[in-house]
Amino acid sequence: MTTASTLTPISKPFIAEPSDLILVTGAGGFIGAAVVEALLDLGFTNLRCFVRATASASKLRRRLSQHSRGVNVEIMQGNLLSPADCARASAGVSVVYHLAAGRGEKSYPDAFLNSVVTTRNLLEALVSTGFLRRFVNVSSFSVYSNRGSRDTTLDESCPMESHPELRGEAYTFAKVNQDKLVLEYANTYGVPYVLVRPGHVYGPGNLPMSGRVGIDTFGRFLHFGGPNPIPLTYLNNCADAIVLAGLHPLADNEVFNVVDDDIPTSRQFLRQYKHSVRPFKSIYVPHAIAYLFCWCWELFSDWSDRELPPVFNRRRWHAFWKKTRYSNLRLKTRLGWTQRVSTAEGLRRYFDACRAENLNA
Amino acid sequence: MLKVAIIGCGKIADAHAEQIGRLPGCRIVGVCDREPLMARQLYERFPVEACFSDVRELLENGRPDVVHITSSPESHYGLAVICLEAGCHVYIEKPFTLCELDARRLIELAASRGLQLTAGHDDQFSHVARRMRHLVQQGYLGGTPVHMESFYCYEMSQSTYATALLSDPSHWVRSLPGKLLHNIISHGIARIAEFLTTDNPSVIVHGHISPRLRSIGEEDIIDELRVIISECDQTTAYFTFSSQMRPALHQFRIYGPSNGLILDQDQETLIRLPGKKAKSYLETFVTPLSLAKQYSANVATNVRTFLKRDFQMKSGMKCLIERFYASIAENGDPPISYREIVLTARIMDAIFAQLTALKVDSVKTGDPDASPESPRANLCIAGD
Numbered sequence: 001m002t003t004a005s006t007l008t009p010i011s012k013p014f015i016a017e018p019s020d021l022i023l024v025t026g027a028g029g030f031i032g033a034a035v036v037e038a039l040l041d042l043g044f045t046n047l048r049c050f051v052r053a054t055a056s057a058s059k060l061r062r063r064l065s066q067h068s069r070g071v072n073v074e075i076m077q078g079n080l081l082s083p084a085d086c087a088r089a090s091a092g093v094s095v096v097y098h099l100a101a102g103r104g105e106k107s108y109p110d111a112f113l114n115s116v117v118t119t120r121n122l123l124e125a126l127v128s129t130g131f132l133r134r135f136v137n138v139s140s141f142s143v144y145s146n147r148g149s150r151d152t153t154l155d156e157s158c159p160m161e162s163h164p165e166l167r168g169e170a171y172t173f174a175k176v177n178q179d180k181l182v183l184e185y186a187n188t189y190g191v192p193y194v195l196v197r198p199g200h201v202y203g204p205g206n207l208p209m210s211g212r213v214g215i216d217t218f219g220r221f222l223h224f225g226g227p228n229p230i231p232l233t234y235l236n237n238c239a240d241a242i243v244l245a246g247l248h249p250l251a252d253n254e255v256f257n258v259v260d261d262d263i264p265t266s267r268q269f270l271r272q273y274k275h276s277v278r279p280f281k282s283i284y285v286p287h288a289i290a291y292l293f294c295w296c297w298e299l300f301s302d303w304s305d306r307e308l309p310p311v312f313n314r315r316r317w318h319a320f321w322k323k324t325r326y327s328n329l330r331l332k333t334r335l336g337w338t339q340r341v342s343t344a345e346g347l348r349r350y351f352d353a354c355r356a357e358n359l360n361a
Numbered sequence: 362m363l364k365v366a367i368i369g370c371g372k373i374a375d376a377h378a379e380q381i382g383r384l385p386g387c388r389i390v391g392v393c394d395r396e397p398l399m400a401r402q403l404y405e406r407f408p409v410e411a412c413f414s415d416v417r418e419l420l421e422n423g424r425p426d427v428v429h430i431t432s433s434p435e436s437h438y439g440l441a442v443i444c445l446e447a448g449c450h451v452y453i454e455k456p457f458t459l460c461e462l463d464a465r466r467l468i469e470l471a472a473s474r475g476l477q478l479t480a481g482h483d484d485q486f487s488h489v490a491r492r493m494r495h496l497v498q499q500g501y502l503g504g505t506p507v508h509m510e511s512f513y514c515y516e517m518s519q520s521t522y523a524t525a526l527l528s529d530p531s532h533w534v535r536s537l538p539g540k541l542l543h544n545i546i547s548h549g550i551a552r553i554a555e556f557l558t559t560d561n562p563s564v565i566v567h568g569h570i571s572p573r574l575r576s577i578g579e580e581d582i583i584d585e586l587r588v589i590i591s592e593c594d595q596t597t598a599y600f601t602f603s604s605q606m607r608p609a610l611h612q613f614r615i616y617g618p619s620n621g622l623i624l625d626q627d628q629e630t631l632i633r634l635p636g637k638k639a640k641s642y643l644e645t646f647v648t649p650l651s652l653a654k655q656y657s658a659n660v661a662t663n664v665r666t667f668l669k670r671d672f673q674m675k676s677g678m679k680c681l682i683e684r685f686y687a688s689i690a691e692n693g694d695p696p697i698s699y700r701e702i703v704l705t706a707r708i709m710d711a712i713f714a715q716l717t718a719l720k721v722d723s724v725k726t727g728d729p730d731a732s733p734e735s736p737r738a739n740l741c742i743a744g745d
Contacts, residue, residue, distance in 0.1 A: 053528030055577065079529060107372040110522070112402045120398060165406045177402070304670045305383060 014247040015133050016044070016094050022246075023048045023093040025080065025122065026100030028056025030205045031138070031198075033063055034239035035097055036073070040064070042243065045071040050089045050100065052079055080118035086125035094131055095246045098122060099138045102174055111170035115178045123185045132191065136246040137182045139197045141231055141257070141326075142172045147318045154231075155327040156197075156255040167319065168311045186253065194245045198258040199231025199326060201238045203346065204353035209273065212320050213266045214282065221282040224290045224321045225266020231259045231326045232269075234346030237339050244335045251335060259326045262343045269347075276351035278358050290321050363387040363686055366425035366449075368416060368440055369432025370394035370403040372522075373454055373481075377429045378407040380679040387686065391423035394432075416440060420447045427689065430454060431481075433533050434544060438463040441478075445470050450689050452682065454481035455547040459538060461706040468699045479685045479695050480702045482551040484611075486684070487677035488666055489629045493613075493622055496633070497556070503619020503636070506556045509598040513549030514609035515541075517574075517584065523604075527579060539713035541582050542568075546602050546712075547705055551697075552613045553590060553598045554704040564711035565589040568719065571605045588712055630659040 016022065022039060026032040027049030036049055049064075051057045057077050064073055078085030080100055090096075102114025119137070126132045145161040146152045161167060164176040185191045200210040212230050214223040233241075241258040245251050264272070274280060285293070297312035331337045341349075365387050367374050374392070381389055389409045394400040397414040404412035413419040420428075420443070428444040429452045430437055438458045444451050445467070457480040458464045471478045484490060517523040526532045526541065537543035568583040584604035591597040603609070611626035621634035632655050639647040666672045673679065684696035 054530065055528065079531065082531075107375065108406065109371045109375060109399065109402065113371070113396075113399065114525075116402070117396060117398050304667075305673065306379070307667060307670060307672050309674075 013249055015249055016247055018043045019046050020044075020094040021046045021048060021092050022095045022097070023050060023089055024097045024099065025050045025089070026098075027051050027075070028053065028060045029099060030203075031201055031235065031238060031242070032097075032099040033060055034235050035099065035242050036060070036064065037067070038236070038239045038243045040067040040071060040073070047072070048074045048076055048089065048093065050076050050078060050080070052077070052100070080121055081113070083121050083125065086121040087128075090122065090125040090129050092129070092131055093126070094133045095136070096122070096126060096132065096134070097136045097138065097242060097246055099242075101138075101178070103171065105170050105174070108165070108170045108173055111174035112177060115174035116181055119178050119181055123182070123189075123191060127185070127189045127191065134246055134252065135182065135191055135193045136242060137179065137193060137195050138242060139179050139195050140171070140175050141197055141199045141259075142167075142169065142319065143176045143179055143197065145315070145319065146322065146324055147315070152322070153325040153327055154257070156257055156330055161315070161319070163315075166310075166313065167315045168309065168313050169316065172319075192252050194251045194253070195255040196242050196245045196258060197255065198238045198241070199233050201235055202232050202350050203235030204349060205235065207350070207354050207357055213270055214285075221280060223266065223270055223282045223284045225270070226284060226287065228266050228321065228323050229263050229326060230266050230269050231324075232263050232343065232346070233258050233260045234339075234341045234343070234350075236341050237346070240340055241331055241335070241337050244337055248335045254330075254334065256331050256335065257326065257328060258331060259328045260339050260343050260346070261328070263326070264343070264347070272347060272351065273354070276348075277354040287321065287323065291317050363427060363689070364390045364423065364425045365427045365429065366390055366419055366423050367392045367403070367429045367431055368394075368419070368444075369430060369436070369454075370396075370399040371431065371433075374403055374429075374431040375406075376675045376678055377431055377452075377682075378403060378409065379673075380675055380682055381429075382408060383673075383679055384683055384686065387427075390425050391419045393419040416443055420444065420449070425449055427452065427686065434459060434537055435533070438467065441467050442470065445474060445476055445478075448474065448476070450477040450685075452479050452481065452685055455551075456543055456709065457481075457547070457702055457706060459543070461703060461710050464703050464706040468703070477685065477689050477695050478699070478702075479681065479697050480547075480551075480705075481678075481681075482548060482697055482705075483675065483678035483681045484548045484626060485551060485555065485677070485697065486680040487626065487629065488662075488672070489624055489626065489631050490677065491680070492631050493615075493624045494555075496622060496631075497615070501620055501622065501633070502615065502617020504617050505558055506596045506615050506617055508596065508616045509553050509556060510601070510612075510614040511549045511552045511598065512601045512603075512610035512612040513546055514601075514603045514606060514611065515545055515584070516609045517604045527574070527577065527582070535581060539709065539716070541584060542586055542602060542716075543709070543713065546586070546600070547709060549600055549602065549611075549613075550708050550712075551701065551705045553600060554701050554708060556615060557590070557592060557596060557598075557704060559592045559595065560700070560704060560707075562590050562592045562708065564708055564715070566712050566715040566719070568712075568716045571603075573605060583716060586712070586716075588708075590708060628659075629663050630656065632656070632659075 024036050027036050028051035057075050102111040105111035143160050144158045146154050161176055164173040182193050186193045213225045214221055237260055238258050245256050294312045294314050294317040298310050301308050301310040365381055367377055370392055391411045392400050392403045392409050393413040400412040428449045430440050431454045434456050437453050441451050526534050534544055566588050568586045571585050574584055586602040588600040613624045615622050620636045623632040638644050688695050
């Protein structure tokens, strides 16, 4: 188990000086707040934290109070749908960590509005400042398509989902379009970017179980993952990777997947969850049956003119429940990232938090 | 082939594009949003011929026969005027306009140009709502409704829209005269308006911010509303909007001199309540048995509709659009009477005026439970 940050104040030649202004959007969120803390731990002293909600601003202010000595942390409240707010947020910034996004949206337009339109507004504002050294767009594993070979390794060379609108997930649709937009701005305006794509980021603060393990939509937990590795990354490990991607000189115009070492299989994860948090009954659905289920659902959805929305479909099966290995090689070799919190420790903290919530429920 | 356009490419526009796509004899010639990216995402996901960010360009290039306005409520009136002046029939999402006066003006403009209008009260055209209307028209109630109860609840914790609204002090919904209520309650009010027989009912309102919303610092959004609507010596109605009561009902009850009906929108069930009771103790056995039988019959009806592939989430919208297009083709009556549209707007105006007065009074007195000094929207004196 390692607990010390691998991002100790560094003599490495980062692209930004400690006093350079760094913007973190979505700074009040689960990952955003950890990114802000990682930057402060690293010695950066001039941060602008952009948050949308009043409650998030207060929460972040409390959380950062211990870091307040000698640093300038501005908590800016606004809405990235407002070009004026984007201009305010962008003024004078060197590095941007863009984590604000529409999460949990079921509606495609809402997810698109809160991920793509907001990103466009921010990029428009940044292009006109002339100070920008790097734009870190925090994306997701969900943008990948791994249809094709039977047993795949998912890494940065995998293609993005070609028809994200057919995946049945508004989030994927928005994230694919957000990534495309960043690439468009890089090509058109030369915006220096990095795309960071984390797997399932877990830890106290984000307790819902990954859908890659299974679903409880039908009253009984259906375990779809079986022997598949679950691409987990503990909050602080992910935050370290994001921070490095924004500062490392060799990261420009690259894509980095973020996943921890020694990740458990779905079966191991579920067993530990039941043992550590609460026992419950689950039904294992073998891969072939899960595929058939998704295919039948898709066919019925088409036949019935979408009486049932196509939330289960073969594209989703490939992305979520097909046996896939995950690589963090590029993150390690290019950026020198190492895992700060071991998977065993991360899972222990996560299960403890789940148990506490379960007791309070 | 009817040429259709959609203005406003947010969440509800998806439902419109989907339902229009189910209808034969029409095509979507263009979609428009002042945010080009939003227009583009709709264009890319549905069979749409073009996308625009300027309404006049859409109207000039697409030359639609019908325009669906699905933008935010404060833009409805202005956009509808432009579309009507361009010779298009217009379907306007709810709320139809921000006030009764605007609703009247649009109806006059449409009439002067021989065009049709309708409001997005699509819940009125769900399978179950149509079954209820049919029964009422057949005289099941035994006369003019005596009393109605309309519940239209809203689970804020389940809605990303509500989360966005509550966390954003500059959210567009806050600028509407009735704020959150303005954007939601017209479905529940329209159900009552359909069965009112006069045009000037009295409206008495009580509204407050729920303790849960107050606990998170919300001081602007009223999420608990109770309304009494009454016509002099005739029909009365209660309307309930709540974000806190469970179950979060979407229910309509209507009682006549002979019988009553209960419509549950979420379950798609319609229950007949016979006025005649069984004798003595039999009532405790016969009536529950009869209700059980009715619920079973509702299940069977829903399964049949499902198997006929006509049970989509927004099948009411499909029916409303179909009837609207038919009324255009045949130059017939619109699917929702203009009287009902205006009356819905009038009742909503009265509700928001009283809530505003209530708020002013509570600010003056410092008492959040203060009663409004201003008179009720329409004071109805017995014997008028």
